[in-house]
Each structure stands twice: as C-alpha cells, then as structure tokens.
Amino acid sequence: MTNDHSIAASTGFLLSKIGQTTTNLFAEKLAPLGLRPKHCGLLAAVAGLPSASQQDLGSAMSLVPSAIVSIIDDLETARAIRRTQDVVDRRRHSIELTEKGRSLLKRVSKLAHEVDDQVLASLSAAERAALHSILVRVALDAGILQGDQQG
Amino acid sequence: MTNDHSIAASTGFLLSKIGQTTTNLFAEKLAPLGLRPKHCGLLAAVAGLPSASQQDLGSAMSLVPSAIVSIIDDLETARAIRRTQDVVDRRRHSIELTEKGRSLLKRVSKLAHEVDDQVLASLSAAERAALHSILVRVALDAGILQGDQQG
DNA sequence: TATTGTTATACTCTATAACTATA
DNA sequence: TATAGTTATAGAGTATAACAATA
Numbered sequence: 012m013t014n015d016h017s018i019a020a021s022t023g024f025l026l027s028k029i030g031q032t033t034t035n036l037f038a039e040k041l042a043p044l045g046l047r048p049k050h051c052g053l054l055a056a057v058a059g060l061p062s063a064s065q066q067d068l069g070s071a072m073s074l075v076p077s078a079i080v081s082i083i084d085d086l087e088t089a090r091a092i093r094r095t096q097d098v099v100d101r102r103r104h105s106i107e108l109t110e111k112g113r114s115l116l117k118r119v120s121k122l123a124h125e126v127d128d129q130v131l132a133s134l135s136a137a138e139r140a141a142l143h144s145i146l147v148r149v150a151l152d153a154g155i156l157q158g159d160q161q162g
Numbered sequence: 163m164t165n166d167h168s169i170a171a172s173t174g175f176l177l178s179k180i181g182q183t184t185t186n187l188f189a190e191k192l193a194p195l196g197l198r199p200k201h202c203g204l205l206a207a208v209a210g211l212p213s214a215s216q217q218d219l220g221s222a223m224s225l226v227p228s229a230i231v232s233i234i235d236d237l238e239t240a241r242a243i244r245r246t247q248d249v250v251d252r253r254r255h256s257i258e259l260t261e262k263g264r265s266l267l268k269r270v271s272k273l274a275h276e277v278d279d280q281v282l283a284s285l286s287a288a289e290r291a292a293l294h295s296i297l298v299r300v301a302l303d304a305g306i307l308q309g310d311q312q313g
Numbered sequence: 314t315a316t317t318g319t320t321a322t323a324c325t326c327t328a329t330a331a332c333t334a335t336a
Numbered sequence: 337t338a339t340a341g342t343t344a345t346a347g348a349g350t351a352t353a354a355c356a357a358t359a
Binding site: 217227230231252253254255 | 340
Binding site: 047049074075077078081100101102103 | 353
C-alpha cells in the first residue's frame with residue numbers, strides 16, 4: 012500500500028502529525044488553567060529572553076506583532092507578565108515575568124513533561140534520550156531554539 | 163536561564179515546534195499546486211485505506227465528519243478522488259483515488275521528501291534513520307499510523 | 314521617514330448542532 | 337430510532353493593513 016516514497020513514509024509527515032497530537036494533548040492539560048499552548052510558548056520565550064521587546068519575542072516565536080499583542084494581553088491580565096515602557100525608547104515595551112508568572116511557568120513545565128511521559132511511553136530511556144538530542148539539533152538548525160535553550 | 167525542568171527542555175515542546183515548522187514548509191511547497199497539507203493527509207489516508215467511507219477516513223485522521231466533507235469536496239473538484247455511493251448502504255460513500263489522484267500523490271510525496279531534506283539537513287544518514295524509526299514507534303503507539311503504513 | 318506597538322479586519326481551521334436521506 | 341453525510345454557524349489562530357506615538 013504505502014512504500015518508501017509515500018507521504019506517510021516521510022519523516023516530516025510523522026513530525027507534523029506527532030507534533031499536532033502533542034500540542035492537542037498539552038492543550039487539554041492546560042485548559043483548566045485557562046491557558047493555551049501559545050501562552051506557554053510565550054512564557055518560555057520570556058524566560059529565555061528577559062526584558063525583550065514585543066518584537067524580539069515575535070521574531071523568537073515567528074509570530075507577527077499583532078499576534079504577540081493578544082497573547083501578551085492575556086498573560087498581563089493573568090498577572091503572569093508585566094509590560095514596562097523602555098525609558099530610552101518609549102515606543103518599546105520590555106516584557107518581564109512576574110513572580111506569579113514564574114510559578115505558572117513551573118506548573119506548565121510540569122504538565123509538558125507529563126505530556127512527554129504519555130507520548131513517549133513506548134520508548135526506552137535510551138531511545139527517549141536519543142530522540143531528544145536529535146530534535147535539539149534539528150530545532151537549533153531551524154532557528155526554533157537559541158543556543159542556550161536546549162536544556 | 164532554561165534547565166532540565168523548563169518547557170523548552172521537554173521533548174513534546176520540540177515536537178510541537180518542529181512539527182509546526184515542518185507543516186509550514188510543506189504548505190509553502192504545496193501552494194503552487196493549490197493544495198494544503200490537509201489535502202495531502204487525506205490523499206495519504208485514502209491510499210492507505212482504499213474504498214473507505216468518509217467516516218472511516220475521519221477516524222483515521224482524527225477529524226470530525228464536517229471537516230472531512232470540505233476536504234473531499236476540494237479533492238473531488240480537483241478530480242483527484244471519486245465519491246461512489248455504496249450499493250448495499252446508500253448512506254455511505256466509498257472514496258477512491260482517481261488516476262489523477264495517484265499522480266498527484268506522487269508529486270506531493272516528492273515534495274514531502276524535499277521538506278525532509280531541508281528540515282533534517284544537519285543530521286547524518288544514521289541519525290535520520292534513527293529519528294525516523296523512533297518516530298514510527300511513537301506514531302504507531304499514538305494511533306497516528308496503522309500497522310501497514312510505516313513505509 | 315522609519316519603527317514599536319495597536320486596532321480593525323479577513324481568512325482558514327476546527328468543532329458543534331441541526332438537518333436529509335437512508336437504514 | 338440510529339447512522340452517514342451535509343449544511344450552517346461559531347470560535348480560535350494567524351496574517352495584512354492602517355493607525356498612533358515616538359524616534
């Protein structure tokens with residue numbers, strides 16, 4: 012039926028499908044907190060780029076400025092981050108985690124690792140480690156992670 | 163900054179991000195053909211499940227019936243698939259690839275493998291093979307692939 | 314003039330619910 | 337009464353363009 016040249020045999024197809032499944036699983040776990048995966052992506056980006064501007068975060072996450080605004084609005088309403096107007100360039104807003112944001116980040120990180128345990132349940136510890144280190148390489152190469160974020 | 167307990171250090175986070183990037187890249191390559199990734203997912207599902215009903219395809223792709231209808235409408239308009247009313251149960255429609263659909267599937271499969279080459283450019287052949295076989299395991303476990311589709 | 318962030322808007326994706334035709 | 341497919345509709349996600357404040 013399928014073979015080496017089919018779509019289903021491409022690694023990218025598997026990455027797309029598994030990535031979507033993983034996102035959905037994470038979204039379910041996040042729902043009781045009133046958060047969505049995009050909010051966690053931003054929290055992670057803020058943690059990795061302290062005092063970044065909204066545009067800095069936008070390029071780190073490959074999102075357009077208008078998309079960043081709505082995510083930041085949500086997280087500011089939840090008191091997880093804080094906008095501070097830059098004193099030298101008053102057009103810019105520095106985004107920083109609040110204490111509440113830091114504790115929220117810990118909670119959602121725990122949920123993310125629970126998702127790992129579910130999605131990767133059938134892998135041995137060695138396979139999990141191999142998968143992770145290969146994915147870090149791919150992510151660094153694609154500019155998804157910065158050099159200090161491979162954890 | 164980040165550490166073993168951060169979101170960015172979770173394998174699921176990487177799978178989500180890389181999966182999204184891969185999908186976007188595939189979508190760009192597909193655009194000149196007037197297709198989107200979802201159409202290719204359906205073509206692949208039809209190839210893997212010949213003469214399936216729309217509901218069969220829906221469960222294979224984890225999509226609700228109404229979502230399947232619009233994808234099938236598009237592909238039928240493009241003459242890539244054919245709806246045939248089941249003779250024993252006239253509520254059901256068997257979906258089959260046309261000759262045009264088969265050749266389209268070949269073209270998009272080639273594009274999918276081009277995406278692989280881009281996304282996985284920094285990996286050795288051995289790493290690519292290791293990644294692929296681990297992802298097949300994860301996908302089978304998550305019910306994303308059927309047993310005969312690992313290519 | 315150019316840039317940062319914002320608003321308004323549009324398009325796609327996905328899901329739910331009501332509907333039809335068949336069983 | 338239940339099921340396969342369809343339609344209508346609504347919500348979330350993501351992009352573009354016009355705009356205000358500031359440089």
